[in-house]
Amino acid sequence: MSHCIRAARLAGLGLALAALAAPTASAQKKIRVLTTTQDLAAIAREIGGEDVEVKAIARGYQDPHFVESKPSFILEASRADMLVFVGLDLEIGWLPNVITGSRNRRIQQGGAGYVDASRGVRLQEIPTGRITRELGDIHTYGNPHYWLDPANGRVIADNILAGLRRVDPQRAERYGARRDAFVTRLDRKIVEWTSLMAPYRGLHVVAYHNSWPYFVRAFGLVVDEFLEPKPGIPPSPSHIAAVIRLMRESGTKIILMEPYFSRKVPDLVAAKAGGKVVELAPSVAGTKEIATYFDLFDHDLRQLVAAARETGGGSQGASAARPGRGGA
Amino acid sequence: MLPRTRFASFLLAIFPVLSLGAQEAADSAAVDSLEAEIARELGADSAAVGPPPARDGLPPAAPGVEGGTGGALQGAPQSLNPDLSVIGDFLADLSPEESTLEEGDRFAVREVELGLQAVVDPYFRGDFFVALKGDEIELEEGYLSTLALPHGLQVKAGRFHLPYGKVNLTHRPEIRTVEYPRVIQEFFGDDGLASTGLWVSKLLSPLGFYQEIIAVVGNDLGEGIGGAESGGPAEAGGAEVGGAQAGGDAEQAGGKDLLEDLGDRLFLGHLRNYADLTEAANVEVGVSAATGTRDPVPSDSERLTFYGLDLTYRWRPAAMALYRSLVLQAEATWRDGEAATEFGAFAFGQWQVGRRWYVGARYDYVEQPETEGAERENGISGYLTIFPSEFSLFRLGYEHRALSAGDDIDRVLLQASVTLGPHRPHPF
Incomplete structure (x- = not known):
C-alpha cells in the first residue's frame, strides 16, 4: 500500500513538472524593448518608431539607484526582445535580479538583446587609487549619469541602433534612417542649447x-x-x-x-x-x-x-x- | 532595583550609536532642530564674518579622472572572479533579567556569511553562501541556477532556502527583524527551512499578472525541524556532504529501492501571485505546501506536512522612494504530524520614517502542544532600524512572549550588521 502511495506521489510530481513545461504563447510583430530608465526609452522610441514597443522600468522622478526588482518587472523582462540599461553599476541594486529572474536568453549578457548603453561613452570621474566604501557609494567604473550630456545621446542612439539591428535585422535600414534623423536633430538642438547657455x-x-x-x-x-x-x-x-x-x-x-x-x-x-x-x-x-x-x-x-x-x-x-x- | 538602574544606564550608553540617525537631516521633520545644530556649527555670531570657506575642511572628494569608455567589460582584470561579499551579523542581548544567547553570553558574533556569486557560463550562474556560526561552518546555500531555459522555466540544483512562504527565502541577516518570526523558528529552526535538492519554477501570467509556480524535491526537512526525533543523523549543511556521512546513510537505507527512497523525500510546492495595485502599491499572495521527514533514514521517521499562506502588501511611492515606504506582511502555517496539527502565524508591519530610519512591529502566535507550559505562545515585538548607509545597519528590538503556562519572556536585542564587498542586489 505504502508503495502505491509513494508511486502516486512521484506520478503527481511528474505531472506537475510536465505542466510546468507547457509552452507560453508569444508572437510579437513589434520588437519589445525594455529599458531601465525613461531616457533610454525615449531614445529607443526615436530609433524604433512604430516598429517597437518600448517600456521603461524606473520612473523619471525616481532615483534610478533605488528601484525595486518587482516581479512585474521580471515579467516584462521575460517577454522582452531587447533590454537597454545605463550600466556602470547604476542599476546594480536591482537589475541583476530582474535579468536572472526573467529566464530570457535574449537579454542575458551575450544575448542579441543585451544593450549596455554606456558602451563608447567617454566617462568621467573614474575613481583612482584605493577604492573603498569610505568614499561613499561610489561607482567604480565612473560616474553613470552620462545621458545628461546631450552629446552622449548620439552614443546611446548608436548602441540602441546596434541592438535593434541584431534582434531585428530585417528592419535595419529603417532603424538606421531614424537614428540619422535623431542625431541630425540632436546636433541642431545642441547648438541651440549651447548658445542659450x-x-x-x-x-x-x-x-x-x-x-x-x-x-x-x-x-x-x-x-x-x-x-x-x-x-x-x-x-x-x-x-x-x-x-x-x-x-x-x-x-x-x-x-x-x-x-x-x-x-x-x-x-x-x-x-x-x-x-x-x-x-x-x-x-x-x-x-x-x-x-x-x-x-x-x-x-x-x-x-x-x-x-x-x-x-x-x-x-x-x-x-x-x-x-x-x-x-x- | 540596582540592576534595572544599571540596565537603564547601559541603554543610555549605547544610545549614541543609535543617534547616528540624528545626522539624517534630510528627512528629519525637526527642521528647527536642524537649524539649531547648523547655527551651532556656523557659530553664534560669526555667520557673516566667520572664517573663509574652509574647502580644506570639507571631506575629500573622489572626483577621479576622465577617460575610458563605457561598457562594463573594459579594463576590468578582476571581472572573471566571482563577486565576493561578506556579511557580519552581531548581536547584543540586553534583556533585563538574563541573556537568552548561548551560554548566557551578552554579546555574540551570530553569523559571518561569505558569499561567492558569479555567472558560470552562458547557461548557469552559481551562488554560494557559507555561514560561520561559532565553531561551525555551514553551507547555508550553494546552488546552480539556469539562466535561459525555454518556456519561462528555471531550475536550481544544490542547497537552498526553501520557497515556503515569503520570509523564509531571505537570509536571516537581511530580514526586517532581528530573528525570524516565531513560527519559523519553532517549526523550521532558527535559520529557517533549507534543504538540498532540485528546484523547478515557471513564470506565467494567464491572468495578466505575475505568477510563479515552484516545485522542489529535496532530501529532507533538516535538523532544525520540530517533531519527533528520528534517531538518525540529520542533514546539516556542510556536514551532509561528508563522504563518511553519506556512506552511513546508504548503509541505513539498505533495502530501499529508488522509488521507495524518493517517495520518502521532501516535496514542496509554492504558488506566487503578484500584482501591482498602483504605481506605488503592490500585493503578493502565496500558498505553500511541503511534506517531508526530519531525516528519511531510517524510514520510520515521522512525516510532517506543512500548509502555508502568505500575504504581503508594499507601498513605496516612486517620487519619495528614498524616504517613505510601508510593508505589511502576514503568514500562517499549519503543521500536520502523525499525532497532532499545530498552527502558527505572524503579522508584521514596517514604516519607513526617514531616509535611514524604519520602525516595525510584529505579532507572533505559535502552538507547540508537545512543549509543556508553552502549548500556546503569543508574542509582540517592536523594532527600530537605522541604516547609516546601504552597507550597515543597527537594529534595536524588544520582544515580549507570553506562554500558556503564564511565564513571560522579555528580551531586548541589539543587532549590528555590515556588508563588505560589491553591492548585493536587494531582496524583494
Missing part, C-alpha cells in the same frame, strides 16, 4: 547629489560643492554648515537638486545662504511636460537660465576662474 558659462552652483558632472561639463557650469558629504550619504549638520559658509563667501546662489530628494535641506541652505533651489529633472518624464529627450534639456536649461537671471548670475567674470568640484 553661453552667457552663463562659468556659473557656479551647488548640487545635492553628484548627478550632474556630464551636464555641467556640457554647458560650462561649475559645481562648487555637494549637499551630500559623500555619494549616497545624507547631509550632516556640520557639512551643511560648511556648504552655507562656502556659498556665503563665494557668492554661489544656485542649488541644483533632483526631484526625489527632500527639499528640506536645500531650502534651508538656500534660506541661510541667500540662494535659490533649482529642481532639475534628471530624466525624461521627470515632470509631466518632459516627454522626449529633447524636452529634458529644454526644460532643465529653461529652469537654469531663469534661476541664473533671478539670482544675478550670467557672465561671472573673475568668479568663473574659481575652482570647483566638477564642470568647466
